[in-house]
Amino acid sequence: MGTKTVMAKEKRTLKTIDFRKYPLPRIRHHTNPNFYLPKSRLKVDLSFYPPVLETVDWSEHFANAQPPNVLDVGCGLGKFLLEYALNFPEDNILGVEVRPFVVQWLQNIIATEGIGNAAVFWYSVANGLGFLESESIDKLFYLFPDPWFKKRHFKRRAFTPDFVRECARVLKPTGRMYIMTDVPQVDEYHREILDATQLLEYRYVDETEWDVPIVTNQEEICRNNQIPYVRMICTKRASS
Numbered sequence: 001m002g003t004k005t006v007m008a009k010e011k012r013t014l015k016t017i018d019f020r021k022y023p024l025p026r027i028r029h030h031t032n033p034n035f036y037l038p039k040s041r042l043k044v045d046l047s048f049y050p051p052v053l054e055t056v057d058w059s060e061h062f063a064n065a066q067p068p069n070v071l072d073v074g075c076g077l078g079k080f081l082l083e084y085a086l087n088f089p090e091d092n093i094l095g096v097e098v099r100p101f102v103v104q105w106l107q108n109i110i111a112t113e114g115i116g117n118a119a120v121f122w123y124s125v126a127n128g129l130g131f132l133e134s135e136s137i138d139k140l141f142y143l144f145p146d147p148w149f150k151k152r153h154f155k156r157r158a159f160t161p162d163f164v165r166e167c168a169r170v171l172k173p174t175g176r177m178y179i180m181t182d183v184p185q186v187d188e189y190h191r192e193i194l195d196a197t198q199l200l201e202y203r204y205v206d207e208t209e210w211d212v213p214i215v216t217n218q219e220e221i222c223r224n225n226q227i228p229y230v231r232m233i234c235t236k237r238a239s240s
């Protein structure tokens with residue numbers, strides 16, 4: 001009688017990636033200040049600016065040719081993005097990131113490791129999320145945004161009323177936006193905009209209610225240095 005051996009498929013984790021193959025390029029903390037502003041409002045030479053995407057052929061980016069249902073805004077070095085993709089193979093996660101060398105580095109890892117449900121775009125969310133269908137996103141992560149402490153730099157913060165409108169548009173009715181920050185002024189600023197726009201309801205949650213068991217690069221720094229941070233979950237208001 002023939003026996004069939006079913007080989008258990010090895011679960012891939014971040015630890016199974018040999019990061020020595022991917023030395024980090026020299027990465028600056030920030031990039032060209034114009035990249036944080038919408039392209040339409042700039043009056044300077046824009047030959048080098050993240051492409052403002054309108055439509056995307058998803059078959060070029062995800063193995064199942066489907067659009068993303070999870071978005072990681074400002075994915076940075078992508079620990080969260082890669083780990084999410086490996087842990088939730090049924091989801092397609094898209095990272096958008098404004099620093100080009102970080103994006104190239106991550107794109108190389110994704111391609112070389114064959115992570116078919118993760119993609120990263122060089123993109124500035126200051127230009128909205130027009131390349132995403134309305135009501136297509138289950139989870140939208142906005143984790144540890146750049147704080148931009150000086151008042152004259154506030155305009156570089158990605159969290160604007162227009163951005164919140166776009167988030168509310170792309171979230172499914174049951175979708176959730178996850179926000180984390182370790183900067184109290186930024187937290188207050190988020191609340192002001194959420195209160196003014198009235199599109200998303202928010203509540204602060206603790207670790208037990210944060211249903212995504214993955215830690216970001218910045219969160220790891222906070223944990224290692226005992227820096228407190230807040231977690232907020234936003235859901236769509238019935239009227240939005």
Ligand SMILES: C[S@@+](CC[C@H](N)C(=O)[O-])C[C@H]1O[C@@H](n2cnc3c(N)ncnc32)[C@H](O)[C@@H]1O
Pocket residue numbers: 035036073074075076077096097098099123124125126142143144145146158216217218219
């Ligand atoms: C402090 S890092 C946090 C990275 C990551 N989410 C984490 O928690 O480790 C913020 C990231 O947002 C990116 N970012 C800032 N403004 C952006 C924008 N307008 N569009 C896309 N990414 C942006 C920055 O380049 C940076 O990588």
